[in-house]
Amino acid sequence: MSNKVIFLDIDGVLVHTGMREPGSMRIEKWDNNCVVRLGRICKVTGAKIVVHSSWARIYKPNELQQMFKDAGLLEHLHPDFAAVGIRDGNPGEKIRSIKFWLSQHPEVSKYIILEDDLIASVKDEPLVWIISGWSKGGLQKRDAEVAIALLS
Ligand SMILES: [Mg+2]
Numbered sequence: 001m002s003n004k005v006i007f008l009d010i011d012g013v014l015v016h017t018g019m020r021e022p023g024s025m026r027i028e029k030w031d032n033n034c035v036v037r038l039g040r041i042c043k044v045t046g047a048k049i050v051v052h053s054s055w056a057r058i059y060k061p062n063e064l065q066q067m068f069k070d071a072g073l074l075e076h077l078h079p080d081f082a083a084v085g086i087r088d089g090n091p092g093e094k095i096r097s098i099k100f101w102l103s104q105h106p107e108v109s110k111y112i113i114l115e116d117d118l119i120a121s122v123k124d125e126p127l128v129w130i131i132s133g134w135s136k137g138g139l140q141k142r143d144a145e146v147a148i149a150l151l152s
Contacts, residue, residue: 004047004151005111006038007083007098010055012116012134014038014071034139035071038114041144045151048078052098052113056082080105095125112150114139126150 008014014030021029041047049068056064061082068074083101094115102108112126116133128147132140 003107003109004045005078005105005108006041006047006049006147006151007052007101007111007113007115008038008049009113009115009117009130010051010053013053013114013130013139016132016134016136016138018137030067030071031138032071034137035073037139037141037144039073039076041147041151042073042076044148047076047110047112047151048081049073049076050078050081050083050101052083052094052101052115054084056084098125110151112147114143114147 010030014034015028016031016034019029019031038049042049051064059067064081065074065077068077080101083097098113102111110126112128114128114130116130116138128143128150130139130143132138132143
């Protein structure tokens, strides 16, 4: 098992407003460009994905697994792939969920957090802030390079 982990936010990283179907409010489709970039980070570094997004609370584990399978990312999903607290709505809770997950996995030697919201409380954390985020296209090539550098 890999000792490197990527804590993945989904909204604003794999999903963004550019994926909105005309006339629909919901955006459920992952941007394949972002998916490919995430897959590359995993391939190059050997890191496994743990979801710290509300998607891990909204969807059942098997539903989420199916999404990663459909995206061609299943091989990169950590066996214990959900890190969500009971109230993951605020940034502090997200970090608490990540910290709790890490406390259950002392084998992890390196990790990063892919996140599009600027979270003040994570200034000492290995955060890859996805500046393009929700409105401008999610995970970009430059973000992937930063992620690879932090995990190498
Ligand atoms: Mg987000």
